[in-house]
Amino acid sequence: MHLVLFLVFGAICTAGAVNLLAQTHPISSALSLVVVMASLAVEYLLLGAEFVAAVQVIVYAGAVMVLFVFVIMLLNAGIEERTKGSHVAIVLGVPGVLAGGLLIAWTLLKRSGGGTVALGSLPGAPQTIAKQLFHEFLLPFELTSILVLIAIMGAVFLANRPEPKGPATGKES
Amino acid sequence: MVPVSYYLVLSGILFTCGVIGFLIKRNVITIFMSIELMLNGVNLSFVAFAAHWQKLSGQVFVFFVMVVAAAEAAVGLAIIIAVFRTRETLNVDQVNLLKL
Secondary structure (H helix, E strand, O other): OOOHHHHHHHHHHHHHHHHHHHOOOOOHHHHHHHHHHHHHHOOOOOOHOHHHHHHHHHHHHHHHHHHHHHHHHOOOOOOOOOOOOOHHHHHHHHHHHHHHHHHHHHHHHHOOOOOOOOOOOOOOOOHHHHHHHHHHHHHHHHHHHHHHHHHHHHHHHHHOOOOOOOOOOOOOO | EEEEHHHHHHHHHHHHHHHHHHHHOOEEEHHHHHHHHHHHHHHHHHHHHHHHHHOOOOHHHHHHHHHHHHHHHHHHHHHHHHHHHHHHHOOOHHHOOOOO
């Protein structure tokens, strides 16, 4: 049952990721990214990480993707124009990526000692996560609050429309 | 019972899709989404290793990665809006100066 669920949602996840690459319109790519993130949340649940799964749905599939879709709508992004890649890159790159990926997958599957994960083997409930987060990782946690504050200020500053300079240029009064 | 290596292979697939999208896509928003895809692949391997070694630190690190990804998305999309305002384009081939 565990394996079947893993395979089904892994297949959905991979299909979403490939669809993200195949689509030309950004809004289609954004929606397939939502599919990837939702199925990844199920994978986290299968690994016993309940808190991470909930945060994945709320923060990633909710907040971040809404931000992306909002910007796509705001900028009225259309179908992207493709530029032609060089011939050498395609001839060498595609087999290279395939060979590298197969090598990594083979190494992981054959040589990694073969530990297995059972359902509920490591309970990642909010209480246990919070104990780690607020005892061992308190300093990094506080640092991320500063990071988020700086990110907010940077986003507001960058997206702010610059005011027209000079005393004579159109001040509405 | 699922081997941990299966999760690692899935995370590798996601990361590779992100890298390929980062390289072949020309729309700057789609490139950003590819970066998010890479971060998600890394998160999956964090959680898989947390389950393998029976330590919760991996899941806490996923939390930090998510915070960094959210901050990066906010700042990056603001930069995209600022660039679009002056250049009127989202194609990265036409954005070839660091100057706004």
